[in-house]
Amino acid sequence: GCGSDSDGVFHTEGNKLRMGTNATFPPYESVDENNNVVGIDADIAQTIADKLGMKLEIINMEFDALIPALNAGQLDFAMAGMTASPERAEQVDFTTSYATGIQAIIVPEGSEIAAIEDLADKKVGVQTGTTGDLYCTDDLGEDHVQRFESGVVATQALLNGQIDAVVIDNEPAKAYVAANEGLKILDTHYAVEDYAAAIAKGNTELHDKINGVLEELKAAGTIDEIIAKYIHE
Numbered sequence: 001g002c003g004s005d006s007d008g009v010f011h012t013e014g015n016k017l018r019m020g021t022n023a024t025f026p027p028y029e030s031v032d033e034n035n036n037v038v039g040i041d042a043d044i045a046q047t048i049a050d051k052l053g054m055k056l057e058i059i060n061m062e063f064d065a066l067i068p069a070l071n072a073g074q075l076d077f078a079m080a081g082m083t084a085s086p087e088r089a090e091q092v093d094f095t096t097s098y099a100t101g102i103q104a105i106i107v108p109e110g111s112e113i114a115a116i117e118d119l120a121d122k123k124v125g126v127q128t129g130t131t132g133d134l135y136c137t138d139d140l141g142e143d144h145v146q147r148f149e150s151g152v153v154a155t156q157a158l159l160n161g162q163i164d165a166v167v168i169d170n171e172p173a174k175a176y177v178a179a180n181e182g183l184k185i186l187d188t189h190y191a192v193e194d195y196a197a198a199i200a201k202g203n204t205e206l207h208d209k210i211n212g213v214l215e216e217l218k219a220a221g222t223i224d225e226i227i228a229k230y231i232h233e
């Protein structure tokens with residue numbers, strides 16, 4: 001009994017708010033040693049649930065499964081450092097944006113790649129279904145893109161010399177580079193994007209509620225505080 005009834009009315013299950021994410025994306029979401037999903041999105045989602053007097057359940061899944069799961073009624077909302085892109089906005093509704101992301105390029109130290117143009121005849125790793133995947137596929141063509149289930153796995157392939165670069169959001173890029181020797185982030189970037197929470201189209205009641213809380217948290221400086229806990233610069 002969840003999701004949309006035949007009458008098109010959405011029901012959240014009891015007092016539970018089911019949030020979908022893909023926890024391979026620090027500092028927005030990762031899995032800690034106790035197997036809990038932690039990070040900026042988890043903290044913001046918990047604050048939203050608290051404000052709404054609901055219990056939060058976080059469901060960790062593949063990134064490209066989030067929008068289908070929302071539309072199948074398996075999730076109430078998704079927060080996954082997800083870019084509020086016009087293409088996705090045809091499939092789901094986005095809340096107000098709560099953070100900014102930049103598509104960054106990771107290369108091995110000493111790589112000859114210094115700018116976006118240098119990617120032209122190279123093999124670039126991306127996380128399947130991300131905007132990085134979209135941009136690279138559009139700009140470089142299928143043959144030059146290799147898709148991985150996460151940025152972590154793509155970074156591993158870069159370290160193993162299977163690919164020449166990884167295109168992914170700048171904050172996880174920094175985390176991957178910090179966790180591994182021999183990689184660097186180029187001083188150039190692909191695109192600046194807005195992150196937002198996604199909700200199934202038609203679930204206007206929950207959309208309004210979550211949007212209202214997010215606006216309130218933004219105005220109170222709470223979102224900035226949560227982000228500052230994880231991103232120091």
Ligand code: ARG
Pocket residue numbers: 021022023024025029063080081082083084101127129130131132169193
């Ligand atoms: N911002 C990018 C996008 O929306 C990447 C998001 C990946 N998120 C994740 N939790 N793995 O496509």
